[in-house]
Amino acid sequence: MTIEQDFFNQYRLMYRPFINQLNVQLEPYQLYSSQWAVLRFLNDKGPHSFVDIANFMSIEKPSVTKLVHKLVELGYVETMAGKDKREKLVHLTMHGEELVQEIKSHLNPFFEQALAGVPKQDIDIxxxxxxxxxMNINQ
Amino acid sequence: MTIEQDFFNQYRLMYRPFINQLNVQLEPYQLYSSQWAVLRFLNDKGPHSFVDIANFMSIEKPSVTKLVHKLVELGYVETMAGKDKREKLVHLTMHGEELVQEIKSHLNPFFEQALAGVPKQDIDIxxxxxxxxxMNINQ
DNA sequence: TAAATTAGTTAGCCTAGCTAACTATATACC
DNA sequence: GGTATATAGTTAGCTAGGCTAACTAATTTA
Structure with a gap:
């Protein structure tokens, strides 16, 4: 067992408990973690097209269509005309902006508890x- | 954006590209990454019951049933009587053992390339x- | 101006999980 | 000892979260 194998084993082992707990945290907001990832992206990086979201999240366009349409339905995002007639820009609504801030605050204790006992420096590393x-994986 | 948020964002961002690439690596063996996780567990930790596998992987028993039955079908694992008449122990077949070694070797270059430029010490951290x-998440 | 490309959508599929409800066996309690 | 409870595994059917193929509309390239 090399240290590389060990790392990736551990990486994968953490995924399901983490996502399950994250979804529990997000349940009060009627959001799943994938939808939350879109909201966070739009909040952090500003309005972006469907293709931008697909590239950032490493998923395909039809998957973005579903995610965004659900968020539109919930009233958390809206689409507007992009730089040409094909493109649509997705942006947070007022309600969405408020919600993202609220969720970020709500998640902080969960994240801190999950990283309890880990030195800040190690988290950075x-x-x-x-x-x-x-970076290495995406060429 | 706290460093905790930053860490978990990065964690999630890596998941899909990683799993997609891993599945590409496993394709020649007709395996998906979830099935591979079972084989690796049995190889590393020896024969275990369905419940043990479920606990280790943080998934439910019916999910294990599906995974193991598929691996039995492929001839990579077998079940045998456990310590009572309810329990079944899953173990690698001869073919399965050989395959795991072969896949481990095959995956090493992929893992090394993915971690290229990262000091061993940082990988350990x-x-x-x-x-x-x-540990923190599971109570 | 015709061909190729790009943005988004629709339909239908798959992996990888889940819960609820079941059978068979084992353990605990009165 | 016999009944209630718990445990191991299965079955059926569901969901999240992706995917590809094939499409329309708009844009760019040759």
Missing amino acids: ATQVLARIC | ATQVLARIC
Whole structure:
């Protein structure tokens, strides 16, 4: 068992408990973690097209269509004309903006508890490792 | 954006590209990453019951039933009587054992390329961070 | 101006999980 | 000892969260 194998085993082992707990945290807002990922992206990076969202999340366009349409239905995002007649930009509504802030605050204790006992410096290193892998994997 | 939020964003962002690439690597063996996780567990930890597999992988028993039955069909695992008449122990077949070794070797270059440029020490730290989160989340 | 590309959609599929309800066996309690 | 409860695995049917193929409409390229 190499240290690389060990790392990826551990990575995968964490996924399901983490996502399950995250979905529990998001339940009061009628959101699943994938929908939350879209809201967070729009909040952090501003209005973007369907294709931008697909690229950022590494999913296909039809998957974005479903996610965004659900968020429109919930009143958390709206679409508007983009730079040409094909493109649609997705942006948070007023309600959506407020909600994102509320959820971010709500999630903080959960994140802190999950990382309890881990030195800030190690969290930073781990974050950089994950970022580097993303870079390496996507060519 | 706290460093905790940043970490978990990065964690989630890596998941889909990683699993997609892993599934590409496993395709020649007719395996999906979830099935591979079962084989690896049995190889690393020896024969275990359906409930053990469910607990280890943080999934429910019916999900294990499906995974194991598929692996039985492929001839990679077999079940045998457990310590009482209810329990069934799942173990690798000879073919399964060979396959696991072959796949482990096959995956190594992929893992190394994914972690290219990351100091061994940082990989260890990141692995420990992930393990600690698992511990914190599961009570 | 015709061909190729791009943005988004629709339909229908798949993986990888889930819950509810069941059978068979084992354990605990009165 | 016999009944109630718990445990191991299964079955049926559901869901989240993706996917591909094929399409329309708009844009860019040759």
